[in-house]
Amino acid sequence: MAGVGEGIPGASPLGVRMDDVAARAQVSRATVSRVLMGTVPVSEKTRAKVHAALRELGYVPNMIAQGLAGGRSDLVGLLLRGPSNPAYGLLHSEIQIQAVRLGLQLITVVPAPMEPSEAEFAALRRLLGLRVGGLMVSTGVIRSTDLEPFLDTVPVVSVGRIEEHPGIYGVSYDEDTNAAIVADRVATAGHRAAAVVITGSELSTAEHRRGLGMAAHLEGRGVDVHRLEASTFGTHTDCYDDVVALSREGRATAALFPSDIRALGFLDHADAAGVRVPEDLSVTGFDAIMPGLNRIGLASLRIPVARVAERGAEVMKEMLRDRESVPVRHERFPGEFVPGRTLAAPR
Amino acid sequence: MAGVGEGIPGASPLGVRMDDVAARAQVSRATVSRVLMGTVPVSEKTRAKVHAALRELGYVPNMIAQGLAGGRSDLVGLLLRGPSNPAYGLLHSEIQIQAVRLGLQLITVVPAPMEPSEAEFAALRRLLGLRVGGLMVSTGVIRSTDLEPFLDTVPVVSVGRIEEHPGIYGVSYDEDTNAAIVADRVATAGHRAAAVVITGSELSTAEHRRGLGMAAHLEGRGVDVHRLEASTFGTHTDCYDDVVALSREGRATAALFPSDIRALGFLDHADAAGVRVPEDLSVTGFDAIMPGLNRIGLASLRIPVARVAERGAEVMKEMLRDRESVPVRHERFPGEFVPGRTLAAPR
DNA sequence: CTGAAAGCGCTTACAG
């Protein structure tokens, strides 16, 4: 009655094989396959019979068998990073949206958040084991050299992560320019001494680079910079105390964080410690993708998530069509500064 | 030199088959398979030879072939909903984390955000086509009846969505209790007339239910309720104007939104319209999972995302081990109220 | 403990 799976009472559609469909339609298995593939002309009459059988049995093609027989799947594997930063969640979503728009069949794998590079490698093998037709990598920690052995078999594009490998197409944020933009704003606001939080590169290459970039650029503008190493991923308090101390000692009038999450955590910490923002200390974040940021008033740098996701999916699609026609490049998209009341002139 | 793929110069590890490994180790293919599976005892000496060959050739097992031959994969399919609401992004992440912790191999598919139920059904077929060993459904829109034909073949647990189907295990938020909690707070604060935004059920069953629940509960406490239908998903302005109007006319002193996203959008709208929160109008949200919410001061209801994700993964794991031992239940976890300055007594 | 062989459910030349 339901319109699905009514052909074989009690049997799940998942148990129906192509042979069952063929028998029902009174044609050969090859013909059913051809109707499904749509690559070879099939007579109208036959096709109708097959479609009827398909519907009656509620047939769900076994993609596993299709993949084995067909040699290669049209699935695109997407290797994502963990959930620590909302910016990745958004990128993830955007990539999915763009992929669907372009007709790519996406299969996603997210490594465990702990033991980063280990888990990512395992996730990579899982995807490769599925013999995906293409691979999009959007996680910051895995080494490009881990991808190397697979480059001549499967097209790889890394999205939203800093890619420097000459054999891997990269579409990402222009972290250097972005860092420079933030640094310029801070310097222009009149700050002459600033604390810059630099995330360890093993935790996030993007954040690491942002930190380095902001520090270097500030110094280029003659600002006195204190670099603070952030060891744990996500929110944490260790270097928050250092920032507070620098502020109290008058050795920093601004604190630059490599992500909004870290900056938000600090704002709470500052409240508790009695440090006023921006009167005592200006604060900037990075990412600017979370809803409600405007209400918090955090000055930040908005990364072009949608643009990067879109371009990444486009490149993947092109490579799938004709690998050779796509020379490897490293594209970088700059973001835009988002003003906020947490950044003001030093008093 | 690299330690990977050095065995066959120029050949990708993805081109290496089990037969290649067997030849190199001078054993049969069956033996290599046994070493890999680890289910049958293999002599220490043989195992060593196989492992050496495995490493030298950089062999990556073809999971497609494994799946076909083995009959069933140990992959668990996760069907997610689109990105419109950050609460789902977090749930998604948490499920992944818990799944990894329990040793489940997760494969995720996200339907296109447009044409909801259609896209979700396609995504479902993609997962089923992969013949996953289990299915976790975390998207609000797909009909349980669409899942029905597959229930006796593959265990299904729906996570974070309202599940009422007697054949599908459900682990979700206790939306009714949560709605009651929010309504109680609003009523207790002294409000006697409130606007409740109710999302269309075709957009989000969860939000729909929250809205209905809040409205009913308020009325139960004698509050005069104005129900406003929200038609588009995510942020939108149509019913915002209605809320503003109700406030100005003195017909509502509080507005209850079924998600923080909607509430945040309204706060901006209220600012622009000159409606003061909470002086003119109290506002509440729902979800309370985004970072920085405390700084915004939005009163909301925190849903127990981690707990639901954990429990969902646990149930899946149990069902995978022994389907029969797990009687279908519908578990619901209540959340907790998060106070904020947007909720105050009516003036 | 190990090997030869059948079979998983498809696709795709190869013949008609």
Add this chain to the structure above:
DNA sequence: CTGAAAGCGCTTACAG
């Protein structure tokens, strides 16, 4: 336009 048959890369009884 259609069918019979080989083969995709594995796992797993079935015999030793």
